[in-house]
Amino acid sequence: MTTLRILAAGSLRGVWPDLMAAFHHQTGLTTDTQFGPAGLLRQRIEQGERCDLFASANLHHPATLLQRGLATDTGKFTANSLSLTARRDVVTKNDTWLSLLQRDDLRLATSTPLSDPSGDYTWQLFGKIEQAYPGWGERLKQRARxxxxGIDSLAVPTGELAAQWLIDQKHADLFIGYASYAPRLIHHSHLQVFLIPAPFNIQAEYAWAMLTHSAVPLATFLSSAAAKTILRQHGFT
Structure with missing residues (x-):
């Protein structure tokens, strides 16, 4: 039996085993998945790497593959948002997500825009902050590490969460990343997770791009009620 080859956004790594187990139980089909920043995965596909389905953390990359004739169809299947993780010992009693971002004494880390949709969404967040508080958003873009x-980024060890690892390794005091990681991050007593309110937060939409007809059952499954239930259990919306 053919094994479906999948390239998937790194933020899906935690939920993907449960999704693929349910998919296998439902269809009997097997899958082999490689994870990475969605922008870099798209580049690999454009450079000729074969896969049956690409699961992206944004709509843009699948749409680009469709426009270039490399994908046969695309579809949305879940969504995410952003949160701020802080080293608990730098948080004062009155701090909020916004006051922490204002503090120049704290090192702020992010993902890399263009290569990783998480970075793109973070830059959109900075844009909203700039609109509300002129000068702040641009300052955050300059401060953000x-x-x-990215292509030459630090390699987060397999199984580690970027926010936790970067803070533990003393590379950062704050990290902006996906809210879907919050249920796992809150179990680390030395970290504090701040949800970013709706007027500022970003709707991160996930989509698949189907590159071969073999991926039709998987694309269908990702939009099913069973898949949505699993995604919600892992912090997606």
């Missing part, structure tokens, strides 16, 4: 998700 783009430490993960």
């Amino acid at each position: 783009q430490l993960v998700g």
Whole structure:
């Protein structure tokens, strides 16, 4: 039986085993998945790497593959948002997510825009902050250390969460990343997770791009009620 080859956004790594187990139980089909920043995965596909389905953390990359004739169809299947993780010992009693971002004494880390949709969404967040508080958003863009998700970024060890690892390794005091990681991050007593309120937060939409007809059952499954239940259990919306 053919094994479906998948390239998937790194932020899906935690939920993907449960999704693929349910997919296998439902269809009997097997899958082999490689994870990485969605922008870099798209480049690999454009350079000729074969896969049956690409699962992206944004709509843009699948749409680009469709426009270039490399994908046969695309579809949305889940969503995410952003949160701020802080080293607990730098947080004062009155701190909020916004006051922490204002503090120049704290090192802020992010993903890398263009290579990683998480970085793109973070830059959109900075844009919203700039609109509300002129000068702040641009200052954050200058301060932010783009430490993960790029071609030459630090390699976060398998199984580690970027926010936790970067803070533990003293590369950063704050990290902006996906809210879907919050249920796992809150179990680390030395970290504090701040949810970013709706007027500022970003709707991160995930989409698949189907590159071969073999991926039709998987694309269908990702939009099913069973898949949505699993995704919600892992912090996606």
